[in-house]
Amino acid sequence: EVQLVQSGGGLVQPGGSLRLSCAASGFTFSDYWMHWVRQSPGKGLVWVSRINTDGSGTSYADSVKGRFTISRDNAKNTLYLQMNSLRDEDTAVYYCGSIYDYWGQGVLVTVSS
Amino acid sequence: QAGLTQPPSVSKGLRQTATLTCTGNSNNVGNQGAGWLQQHQGHPPKVLSYRNNNRPSGISERFSASRSGNTASLTITGLQPEDEADYYCSAWDSSLNSVVFGGGTKLTVL
Numbered sequence: 001e002v003q004l005v006q007s008g009g010g011l012v013q014p015g016g017s018l019r020l021s022c023a024a025s026g027f028t029f030s031d032y033w034m035h036w037v038r039q040s041p042g043k044g045l046v047w048v049s050r051i052n053t054d055g056s057g058t059s060y061a062d063s064v065k066g067r068f069t070i071s072r073d074n075a076k077n078t079l080y081l082q083m084n085s086l087r088d089e090d091t092a093v094y095y096c097g098s099i100y101d102y103w104g105q106g107v108l109v110t111v112s113s
Numbered sequence: 114q115a116g117l118t119q120p121p122s123v124s125k126g127l128r129q130t131a132t133l134t135c136t137g138n139s140n141n142v143g144n145q146g147a148g149w150l151q152q153h154q155g156h157p158p159k160v161l162s163y164r165n166n167n168r169p170s171g172i173s174e175r176f177s178a179s180r181s182g183n184t185a186s187l188t189i190t191g192l193q194p195e196d197e198a199d200y201y202c203s204a205w206d207s208s209l210n211s212v213v214f215g216g217g218t219k220l221t222v223l
Binding site for chain 2: 035037047059061100102103104105
């Protein structure tokens with residue numbers, strides 16, 4: 001059974017940091033580009049970042065460039081999103097996934113003082 | 114980043130057919146094809162189709178996707194109450210080097 005199990009969400013103050021994790025099982029994780037997508041309350045899906053299969057290539061949405069870092073550990077079948085300098089507008093449910101195949105369950109990140 | 118264009122809402126009757134559209138450009142839908150996602154309130158997205166009309170195992174044949182030029186479509190036949198959800202299209206944009214999503218269409222089954 002394919003699973004993407006996410007962890008690391010929570011409440012953080014503006015300017016703070018958080019690291020999200022996404023543990024994959026049931027498929028060959030190292031064969032897939034992986035992405036982070038977020039959804040603010042009551043809004044649509046917004047792409048955040050992607051990483052290629054071996055981690056050598058990444059790209060980011062303009063809104064998070066320079067603040068967020070995507071990475072992966074293929075030995076651990078895990079995807080990460082390091083989020084620094086968090087802002088109120090980063091409050092959202094964050095999903096990991098391959099977009100066209102598998103999605104995680106989502107974790108809520110709330111940025112508030 | 115620019116997104117794909119979807120109608121905000123579509124309403125159809127039970128057992129009718131709904132066609133949802135998604136318009137992009139030659140850098141995304143027209144070049145790479147589109148994928149479709151279904152999302153029920155409070156749940157993560159579920160893949161209905163990818164790269165135009167490839168349907169994952171377990172997805173009903175009532176869902177079919179197609180593309181004509183820069184516009185992708187998702188057709189749902191024999192509408193059921195459980196089809197009431199938000200539907201999103203997505204595509205890789207080779208110019209932006211990013212994934213782009215549509216704003217989503219809320220499908221209401223009357």
